[in-house]
Amino acid sequence: MPYYRCPAERYGFDIEGTFARDTIITRWPVILKDTAQTVREAVEAHSDPTAQEQGRHIIEKIETLTKEIAQDGEVRNIVEDGGSNIALYNAQIKEFRERGQASWFNLPWLWAECYLYRHLRTFFAVQSEWKTFDPYFTSKSSSFRSSSEAVIKLAQATLNLSTTPETLQQFFHTNLQLSLWGNASDLSLLAGGVTDEELRKLQSRGEEEKKFILRNDEEKVWDWVKSGMGGKRRADFVLDNGEFELFTDMIFADFLLTQTPFFDEIVFHPKSIPWFCSDVLPFDFRWIIATLHTPEKFFPASVLDPSSTAALVTLAERWQAHVDAGRFKLAVPLESNLGDAGPDFWTNGNEYQRMEHLDPALVQGLREKSGLVIFKGDLNYRKLTADAMWKSTTPFEKVLGPLNGRFPILSLRTNKAEVIVGLDDGVEERMDKEDPKWRYNGKWAVVSFAPLV
Template sequence: MYEAPYPPYDPVDTSGFSYQTVVKRWPVILTGIIDTIYRTNHDLSLSSDPDMSKLGDVSAVDQETRERIEEGKRLIEKLSKLKYEMGRDRPLEAVPDDGEPLVKVYNDELEKLSSQGKGTWFTAPWLYAECYLYRFLRAYFSRTKYWRTFDPFRGQKESTFQASGTAIYQLATTMHELEAEKSALISDPDKLVIIFREMIQMCLWGNATDLSLLTHMSHSDIQDLQTVGKDAQAARKEFILKDDQERVWDHIKTLSPDSRVDFVLDNAGFELFTDFVFADFLVTYTPYVSRVVFHPKIIPWFVSDVTPTDFKQTFASLLSPAFFPSSPTASSKPSPSQQHLHAMVLRWQSYLENGIFALSVPLDTPLGGDVTVGTNGQKNVVVNLEKNGVNEASFWTGPWPYWDMKELAPELWTTLSESGLVIFKGDLNYRKLTGDIKWPVSTPFEIAVGPLAGSFPLLSLRTNKADVAVGVPQAVADELDKKGEKWRVSGKYALVSFIPKGSQA
């Protein structure tokens, strides 16, 4: 296995972002889960006693509901204990054997860290500890009878998505207007590159997308972008500290028409929506890509990451006339932008049905990746090859850097090596690509990803929300530090990092 020449960030450095995460952010996340379970239990009691005459009296509800409520109470007790132990830097416990993947992987690494005196909440390397937290939380739920498929972050993801209606409608109208230019775009790379720059930046900034990133796309608007757009690009460029946009476009232009692009997903909700928009642009308006595959997480992960359920539900939410608070009533006539959104999402659904869009696991994959049996007696979902093994689906929720992918998950490595471009979205994927190592900031990205460099065309789109950063000129980093900018962690700055296939550090 590859070992980086520099250490990871010191988790006990009180000035570091990892320490602040353990002290402040994780306890808040645990409190949120506890509150979610408590509210769910309350709703269960209320649904069994609508007039509230016996609210709180568990004996008044049916047996199944009573058992579910009691399981919820036990989950709250466990989570409260976990929060207490975390705040007091207690040793990490072994992940219970819940029959799901990676138990042995996590526990073997924990045993090694413990032997080195790094097996507590404040001493374990941040990347391992944070991944461990979500896998450990999953074991709480996976070993229950009634909460096994419960995503404690689902409500949070949905409410955040619902707040994005204005931006979503505008982007839908933008894509509608692009339709009129489709023929001209496909035959004119000079026009395509203008739209590509807007699309990739929309996808880059994700949840923090500035509505000015995408303008109207009539013929005259495209011409304006070729002039005015240059100024806008220059203004945004100061916040993109490594910018390989042009290299990415030059690579995309070399792809054959039947090429595939892969998205290693980050957040559900609006960011996933922007991923769909970017994917739609690639397969609908360029002659270079014919298929896009999306890679989710199979357990609730880092609060907002996309699960198969989130992926599938996104289509239903976008097509629901009442999902966004600003939506019209059922009797109202939809606005043009709402009609544009409806038409666009129907196109995406047809792409999903025809294999132009695809999820890397079956759409009906439940949390944990269990096997389900259909009405015809056939098994519909098989993503757990072995409970302690690693496969294409479970790799993304392991505790490791991605640079050992070929050894740890050879089937996944082979799959991605056949892709025309693999896009890694977000901060955690960037941390895993670079190992969350304390690289000198000017280290080339090709060096920081270790043996993964050159395995496949690799694009990382990342807004900075953690300490690790590479490929940034030392003088630029020094100037930002001198100004007191929290450029590594604020989300204000970003990195667009590309490595072509076959490239060696």
């Protein structure tokens, strides 16, 4: 099939006052500094001289990268590190060089941000003692611990939930919105720190009115699900953040399995490398279940009592039973770890309009087996829309290009970047006056659905 060429201009770093510009000037330096500090603390805690030396080398590489970005240096080829997408990234770097666009400030924002995390991964992957080190796990787990009260309440509510035919649609919408607003605690967006109270406020957005959802296709999704989804009984979650968001995704998935008659299998698609500070790795999926199973080892004693402890353990046992029975699955082997070789479409820098060109087997598998493919979070939305400067009223289905209709697509996205489509006339103008940062501050959202054709 022809290689997709987006008809709209991509977001880049060249316009002052944009969130893209702020990302490369302000946010990336903070993220890189925090990453280096995490490695520094790990080096100080390490007793092995080889690991210490390698760790110091990683820190030097991160500091050099930070300077190269600030000085608008040329991006480097990714060296062979045993991971995926190397040839694809390097071929695209060659194209940028041929066009004279291979320096950091001249790259498309979406591609550059993906390349940044893939390039960072090499620093760790080529060091024997750091191949399996996730520099973001500590922050992910700390954020989850800060969400302890919400986790306990949701666990208890999930175990006590009992639907009827009359309430099924209502609870479907409730769980969908829970998964939507769980994305509000993106650690890359919160680079530089956030208080526990601020985190709780972000995560409670789903309790507020639907006015914060600027495009809401919930009814279309429900109509598709209750119609039987073309005879398929599987849902796929293309995951975004770990910690609290992954927990809410698993709550939604559990609801689909246990409370509706429509689903009997959920497949979760994680990343293969540390990605955008907080994305789900296979270990994070296993860790969530293990942590709930032994809550006294992780959650603050102040939030635990016999009832809450029992709820967390019971939910962990239920989810482990889903895993054992094949109702919960990862799209990769369950025991996959960092450093394990294998393809990973989700960590290349391309928009999803090129999915069938780059990974036809992935598209075919989703088309044949999945009744609903749920893309979580802002980055997945940016890739679905090619991170381009569409008019805000452009239909969601139109910007999907050749991916439209190949399989049923549900995007649950809290707004953390400037691209936005599918809005009614006048919404953009109203929001520009009401909240000038509405496109990227995580307070607003869209629920966008494109059916199977």
